[in-house]
Amino acid sequence: MQAGLPPELDALKNTIRQIVKNECYPLEAEFLANPTREGGDEGAPRGIAEALNGLLGTLPKEDWDRLNSISKETGIYTSFVPEEYGGGGMGALGHVVLDEEVHKSIVQLPTSPVPMMMIGAATPEQEQEYLIPSVEGKLHYAFGQTEPNAGSDPGGMMQTCAVLDGDDWVINGTKTFISGAESSDYLLLQAVTDPEKRQRGGITMFIVDNPSPGLSFDPIRLWINPAKDQQFTVNLDNVRVPQTKVLGEVGQGFTLGQKWLVHHDRLLRGSMAIGILTRALEMAIEWAKDRVTYGRPIADRQAIQWMLTDVYIDIMTLRASTRETAARADNDEDVRVEASMIKYCAGEWGWRSIDKIMQVFGGTGETLDLPIAHWYHILRHARIGGGTSEIHKFVMARGLLDGRVSFQG
Ligand SMILES: Cc1cc2nc3c(=O)[nH]c(=O)nc-3n(C[C@H](O)[C@H](O)[C@H](O)COP(=O)(O)OP(=O)(O)OC[C@H]3O[C@@H](n4cnc5c(N)ncnc54)[C@H](O)[C@@H]3O)c2cc1C
Secondary structure: OOOOOOHHHHHHHHHHHHHHHHHHHHHHHHHHHOOOOOOOOOOOOOOHHHHHOOOOOOOOHHHHHHHHHHHHHOOOOOOOOOHHHOOOOOOHHHHHHHHHHHOOOOOOOOOOOOOHHHOOOOOHHHHHHHHHHHHOOOOOEEEEOOEOOEOOOHHHHOOOEEEEEOOEEEEEEEEEEEEOOOOOOEEEEEEEOOOOOOOOOOEEEEEEEOOOOOEEEEEEOOOOOOOOOOEEEEEEEEEEEEHHHEEOOOOEHHHHHHHHHHHHHHHHHHHHHHHHHHHHHHHHHHHHHHOEEOOEEHHHOHHHHHHHHHHHHHHHHHHHHHHHHHHHHHOOOOOHHHHHHHHHHHHHHHHHHHHHHHHHHHHHHHOOOOOHHHHHHHHHHOOOOOOOHHHHHHHHHHHHHOOOOOOOO
C-alpha cells in the first residue's frame, strides 16, 4: 500500500482495479477494431469527456450502458463530486487514485462529466440547469480558452470579446482546438470584457448553449485520432448570452479557469500517465518473457531489461509526487507550482516511457490492434495540451525565483 493512502481509499482503488480488469479489458479488442461505428457511438461520453476519455474507438450502445450502470451503481461515477451535489465527496487524492485505475484500460470506465469549475461559482439557477444534469451525465460541456493567436499566453493575447447590449452579452471571436465542442451541450467559454484589465479582472466565463444562433464549428484533423474529429475551431458571430449565463463574477473568468486547471487538468494528467504506463509495463513484461530471438526470450537481454526498469522508475516517482501533491491540495496548500511539475513530468516522462514500451514490442507495438500506439499519441500530446512543457517550466522557474515554492523537503 502506498504510504499515506487511507485504508478506505486503498479499498476503493482495489474495487475499481477489479472492475476495470473484469469489465473494460475484455472490451478493448472490439473498441480498437471499430474506430467509427454506423449510427455513431451512442452512449459514449461527449464534450470534453470524449477527449479526456481517449475515445479512439467505439463500442455498441449496450456496452456503454453497462459500463455507465456499473460506475453509477458502485458510486465510482460521482465519487469525486462534493457531497452536496450528490457525490462521494472524496478530494484530490481520491481523484488521482481513481483516475489512475480508470486509465489502465483504453476503454475507460465512464465517470461524471461534471464541470468542477462550476462548483462554488454557479448560481442556484445555473446549478439546476447545468451543474446537476452534468453531475448525472445528462449534459456534457466543452471548455473554450485557446484561440488561433492565444495558446500559451491566453490572458495576454485573447481576442474573443463580449460586449453588453441591453440584458445580453454579445460575443464575437474564434476559439480553436476546443475538445468535444461540437458534441457538447454547452461551452464554458472565456471572453474579454475589459481589454485594459484582461487576465487581471477583464476576462469573463460564459455559459454558451449549444446550439445557439451565431455559434458554429469547424473540425480540426489531428494525428491523435484521424478517424474521428474531436477538436474544433469554434466561431462566434454575434452570439447573444443573457447576463444570467455569466459563470462567477464578471471579470473573474480567467482566475476561475486557472484554478480548475491546477487540479482537473494538471494533477489528473499525472494520474493519467501513471495509469497508462502501469498497464503498458505489465503488458511489456509479459511480451518480453514470451518473445524469443536468437534462442532466448528478449527479457533475458539487458537492453530490454533497462527499458523496462526505466519505465518502472518513471511510474514510481511520478505516482509518489502526484499523490503527495494531491494530498497537499486536500490540505488547502497552494500547489500551483507542484501541479505544473506533475503536468511537466506526465508529458515528458510519459512520452519517453511509452516510447520505450513501443520499442520493446517492436513492430507489434505500432499496430492498432494494441492500445500502445494510441497511448503514444495521448502521452506525446501531454507535452502540449493543458499548457506546453516549456510554459510549465516557466511557471516552476517563477515559483523558484520568487520563493513561492519550497524544495527543502
Ligand atoms: C488535442 C488538443 C486538445 C486541446 N483541447 C483544448 C480545449 O479543450 N480547450 C482549450 O481551450 N484549448 C485546448 N487545446 C489547446 C492547447 O491548450 C494549446 O494548444 C496549448 O496551450 C499550446 O498553445 P499553442 O498551440 O497556441 O502553442 P504556442 O503558444 O504557439 O506555442 C508554440 C511553441 O512555443 C513555445 N512557447 C510559447 N511561449 C513560450 C515562452 N514564453 N517561452 C518558451 N517557449 C514558449 C511553446 O512551448 C511551444 O513549444 C488543445 C490542444 C490540442 C492539440
